[in-house]
Amino acid sequence: MAFDYDKWLRPGKLPHIWCPGCGHGIVMKGLIRAMETLQLKKEETAVVSGIGCASRLPGYIDCCTLHTAHGRAAAFATGVKMAKPEMNVILVGGDGDGTAIGGNHFIHACRRNIDMTYIIMNNYIYGMTGGQFSPCTPTGHKASTTPYGNPDPGFDIAKLAIGAGATFVARGTAFHANQIDKLIVEAIQHKGFSVVEILDDCPTTYGRRNKYKSVIEMMNRLKEVAVPVKAAEKMTAEQLQGKVLTGVLYKEVKPEYIEEYAKVIERAKAAK
Amino acid sequence: MSKKVAFLQGNEAAAHGALYAGCNFFAGYPITPSTEVSEVLSAELPKTGGKFLQMEDEIAAMAAILGASLTGAKVLTSTSGPGLSLKQELIGYGCIAEIPCVVYNVMRGGPSTGMPTGPSQSDVMCAKWGTHGDHPAICLVPASVQETYDEVIRAFNLSEKYRTPVMVMPDEIVAHMRERIVFPEPGEVAVTPRKTPTVPPEQYKPYDTSFGDVPPLAAFGSGYKFHVTGLNKMADGFPTTKADIVQAEEERQVRKVDANIDDIVTFEEYLLDDADVVVVAYGSTSRSARYAVNVAREQGIKAGMFRIKTFWPFPDKQIKALAGKVKGIVIPEMNLGMCSLELERCAQGKVPVLGIFRVDGEPINPDQILAKIKEVK
Ligand SMILES: Cc1ncc(C[n+]2csc(CCOP(=O)(O)OP(=O)(O)O)c2C)c(N)n1
Ligand code: SF4
Ligand SMILES: [Mg+2]
Numbered sequence: 001m002a003f004d005y006d007k008w009l010r011p012g013k014l015p016h017i018w019c020p021g022c023g024h025g026i027v028m029k030g031l032i033r034a035m036e037t038l039q040l041k042k043e044e045t046a047v048v049s050g051i052g053c054a055s056r057l058p059g060y061i062d063c064c065t066l067h068t069a070h071g072r073a074a075a076f077a078t079g080v081k082m083a084k085p086e087m088n089v090i091l092v093g094g095d096g097d098g099t100a101i102g103g104n105h106f107i108h109a110c111r112r113n114i115d116m117t118y119i120i121m122n123n124y125i126y127g128m129t130g131g132q133f134s135p136c137t138p139t140g141h142k143a144s145t146t147p148y149g150n151p152d153p154g155f156d157i158a159k160l161a162i163g164a165g166a167t168f169v170a171r172g173t174a175f176h177a178n179q180i181d182k183l184i185v186e187a188i189q190h191k192g193f194s195v196v197e198i199l200d201d202c203p204t205t206y207g208r209r210n211k212y213k214s215v216i217e218m219m220n221r222l223k224e225v226a227v228p229v230k231a232a233e234k235m236t237a238e239q240l241q242g243k244v245l246t247g248v249l250y251k252e253v254k255p256e257y258i259e260e261y262a263k264v265i266e267r268a269k270a271a272k
Numbered sequence: 273m274s275k276k277v278a279f280l281q282g283n284e285a286a287a288h289g290a291l292y293a294g295c296n297f298f299a300g301y302p303i304t305p306s307t308e309v310s311e312v313l314s315a316e317l318p319k320t321g322g323k324f325l326q327m328e329d330e331i332a333a334m335a336a337i338l339g340a341s342l343t344g345a346k347v348l349t350s351t352s353g354p355g356l357s358l359k360q361e362l363i364g365y366g367c368i369a370e371i372p373c374v375v376y377n378v379m380r381g382g383p384s385t386g387m388p389t390g391p392s393q394s395d396v397m398c399a400k401w402g403t404h405g406d407h408p409a410i411c412l413v414p415a416s417v418q419e420t421y422d423e424v425i426r427a428f429n430l431s432e433k434y435r436t437p438v439m440v441m442p443d444e445i446v447a448h449m450r451e452r453i454v455f456p457e458p459g460e461v462a463v464t465p466r467k468t469p470t471v472p473p474e475q476y477k478p479y480d481t482s483f484g485d486v487p488p489l490a491a492f493g494s495g496y497k498f499h500v501t502g503l504n505k506m507a508d509g510f511p512t513t514k515a516d517i518v519q520a521e522e523e524r525q526v527r528k529v530d531a532n533i534d535d536i537v538t539f540e541e542y543l544l545d546d547a548d549v550v551v552v553a554y555g556s557t558s559r560s561a562r563y564a565v566n567v568a569r570e571q572g573i574k575a576g577m578f579r580i581k582t583f584w585p586f587p588d589k590q591i592k593a594l595a596g597k598v599k600g601i602v603i604p605e606m607n608l609g610m611c612s613l614e615l616e617r618c619a620q621g622k623v624p625v626l627g628i629f630r631v632d633g634e635p636i637n638p639d640q641i642l643a644k645i646k647e648v649k
Contacts, residue, residue: 010499013510042497043473043493043494043495043496043497044493046492046493048339051502058499059499059501059510059511062497063497064492064493064496064497064498065497065498065499065500066339066342066492066499066500067499067500067501067502067503068335068338068339068365068502069335069361069362069365069502072331072332072335072362075327075328075331075332075333075334075335075336075339076335076336076338076339077339078325078327078332078335078336078339079297079299079325079335079336079337079338079339079340079341079342079343079347080339080340080342080343080492082297082323082325082336082340083296083297083323083339083340083343083344083345084343084344084491084492084493086493087343087492087493104328104329104332105328105331105332105335108327108328108332261318261323264318265318265319265321267318268315268318268319269318269319271319272319
């Protein structure tokens, strides 16, 4: 039987706003399959986002959904989760939202290690505002505000998350659609702050400026650059040139913040 | 049984007032001269299972309290000038998404870093016009330690009643001075609970105006699932650009406060019955004003004071009535003329509005006010 996505979608809220060929919908389907696999309770699941095309995702999901301000999803989500620890809290958003305006909240969410999952859709561009360069746009590439090529070096989101203290970091791509839900499932099951970066595409504002002739070409590029971590172990540095590692990149057991705060409460009560 | 009394600082009183009102979630970022609120609540909240978070900046603190409020928590943040500027976008989010919360801001010298330890009253316009777009504004300006305690409780109540952010803005003098305070008994001061839905989850809409201008707000995690956004929204919480809905919703948000001014606005009238000159004052400045009015009376001048306790919504009606009775209005304030603009608007040119504006970090003293009272002819 075909998978029933409708069960998780809000009635009457489609069509979505995404362009044909946009990778964000693929990520949403992955998230839905993950929620189904984990049998999450809709009423006890909050999906929180910032602003951007990627951040429109929560509006379609039939849960408690919070579409916040640009960059602020992690900070709102921290409030939700700390006040109601029994809720599953899933953050979604774009590369610009999460690493530029929201970069500070992102690294601090990683550092605190609150039990939440952050799915970051990296299409290398500010899609919603028409294709200005983001902190993830590769050097030399064209955006509406880098007509002569981007002089900025880009972030490696996964490395940033690991460096900042996230205890589960994975990467997938919109091409490897069947892997997305598995990564998200593992991320949600992980106790602590988990980050899943999904490389996807924005044909409308990034693809056309960077000489991609079609969505298929953009998808093929994702296929070509992705190397599963296991496979990479057997490859030379030369072979890995220009490649991007996918799969679970990092996993660590570290004290989770809500559990630590519970100890604070115990100590405060004892001190009364 | 005699009541519990204490000798407290304004900021400490604010923290205790919040606890009385049922605050169980605080997020902040340290900044002089408001940090004592954080310090008290970091010690007190966990004792009863509440949560204290020190966030990475003031924007994050504002975001965290809004997120927590959506789960039904009663939430507070505290800050001062630069932090208030940073919070502004999300104060607007609280207004449009209609999320109860209390923002406690101690007024220090500005703009920018200004004078971190100096008193000021220069954030009062920021309380209404700081965030972009039309929106409701409620701002309380206490003048004593006791009143700071009481007004923080009232701020929580108003935020729940009207489902909107409420600001409490003492100046640095009120926030840092120490006075005797009498704590109310539990139950003595009413605490307003949040209006939650009575309809089953399938029928719930977070902005359903069939329940009035202030629709019930369900809590995330309480069996209700719904959408919250900072975009202009419809009754079901989803974004819309439909002109008639956007217009009606914007008007309703502002009307929540505007149609209830008499319920929200509070003030003190001091020796006003026969007054020829009225000193309008708020916060610590009103303490100098009271002294000046007393001295003026001793000297045979019929002076009185109108003390603003609720800065927003502004007491238009009362000031308009006074303007028809007195010969002049004196306004001492620790800024370069903010309240005076509102007074001029209300006085409509009927009487002169004489300002004493001080931004040098020193309080306005009674002599200055007395001299100005004498200028009214
Ligand atoms: C405070 C603020 N600054 C700027 C914007 C404008 N803005 C909206 S979306 C966006 C970029 C979104 O890019 P990204 O997060 O990568 O998402 P995408 O659209 O690419 O999915 C920007 C700059 C805003 N809404 N708010
Ligand atoms: S502009 Fe780009 S990111 Fe936005 S919906 Fe279209 S393809 Fe997707
Ligand atoms: Mg993007």
